[in-house]
Amino acid sequence: MANEKITKRDVDFAKWYTDVVKAAHLADYSSVKGCIVIEPNGYAIWEKMQSILDKEFKKLGHVNVQMPLLIPESMLNKEKELVEGFSPEVAWVTVGGNKTLEDRLCIRPTSETLFCDYYKDHISSYKDLPKLYNQWCNVLRWEKETRPFLRSREFLWQEGHTIHSTKEEAIKETNQMMDVYYNFFHNYLAIPSIRGMKTEKEKFSGAEFTLTNEALMYNGVALQAGTSHYFGQKFSEAYDVKFTNKNNELEYVYQTSWGTTTRMIGALIMVHSDDYGLVLPPKIAPKQVVIVPIGDNEEVNNLSNKFKEELNNNDIITYIDDSEKSPGFKFAEAEVNGIPVRIEVGKRDLEKGIITVARRDTREKIEISKDTDIVSFVKELLDTIQNDMLEKATKRRDELTFKADNLDDMKNILETQPGFIHANWCGDKACEEKIKEIKGCKSRCIVPDENVSGKCVCCSKEAKYHVIWGLQY
């Protein structure tokens, strides 16, 4: 019997998603549109993501800073493409009375401006480079349609902003950070994302090129989660960030930026979860094991405590649900909250010398001897769950991966079951726009492919690129 509070995934995917978010107490609506309350269970996932990614960033030499929340309009306006890209979404602060328009302040939609403004006075020689700065913060973009985690007006993210003395080094950084995101998705989130370059139309305004990490949700809709941009000298020219190179010449710095957001929590839900609620990969679950004691007796309590202690001593995050609720309630609660492993320690089992272990991903129950080495057993089970989840998600992604040779193919796929659609493209923006007319289908990314041959899916001219297309959140 599935959870009554959760709409079936196959009945109404959008409703299912918000039901899971609420039932697992990840987030709730606030009285400000598009600004959610991230509740303890949701914030714990974000903290886990932060701690893993932050370690990776620091391994590669990055350091954290904190920039101001507010940006003066005059400063923002220096980079034309950035302004044009964001202008409809920028929120202005009207406090202060007699400010002129030029002196208005906005709440950061992104912080390129602030980093450039800082960098310009803090470097002078190539010896000062690179600067590898990152910040964890909130930003604000006035979205029209909002959805918890997937599209909120205020969201938490991490934005890396680096400056380099050579183009090669900056491009290497751009690629390297995309690798960090891609590996994080595969190794921790168990999400088989794909990566590639955005087309001219879809790239970040102001970037020379944008790399993207694209994940496919269970319903076949794509979610962009993780981008890495190469700016070249666009921003450094606009903000006058110069250095003296080895030949004693003044040169503008080469710049990158890269970011991931709380949207990753949304991806986690929409890839792995089911009709019983949240399913979390063990490596990202803030709580990995719950012990449910059944029947109040000494042996039950002693064994529960012993397991908890042993597991926690071995870095497996474990807690005992010793509330007054009935066992059935506790099982359901653990499922809704996506606890990867549940250990049932009950007096009836103990009479037979066993305990029951249940895994969240498959809901399978395993009976093992009560004398089993619980640490090695659970460790192995968590690894198995982690691997199985990636495998299952990969299988689903592959089922939803298609190939289109012409517009009719494309239309058929999008109207029956959307997914990742591989199709060749001539590189012409007009074709991209024509494809978008089919249910809003957009290019996800250009796949690195040396030998593109065949015709454009739209105009039948010679193809230049191998592109993956799809619907997006």
Added chain:
RNA sequence: CGGGAAGUAGCACAACUUGGCAGUGCGCGUGGUUUGGGACCAUGAGGUUGCAGGUUCAAAUCCUGUCUUCCCGACCA
């Protein structure tokens, strides 16, 4: 930002059409009995009906505005 629907206790809803004591279930507190897939009995608490105006002797109910949420489009991490 256009089209549609909704907002009443923590949650799900009833009362609205035809204005007249603010209701039900779940959840919550207390006492007890229970405990292997969302336990049971008893008892108790919980409300300016989203908010602001208006009409009226009287507004959850009628009118106007506004905010929030959901669905469908256009725009976006």
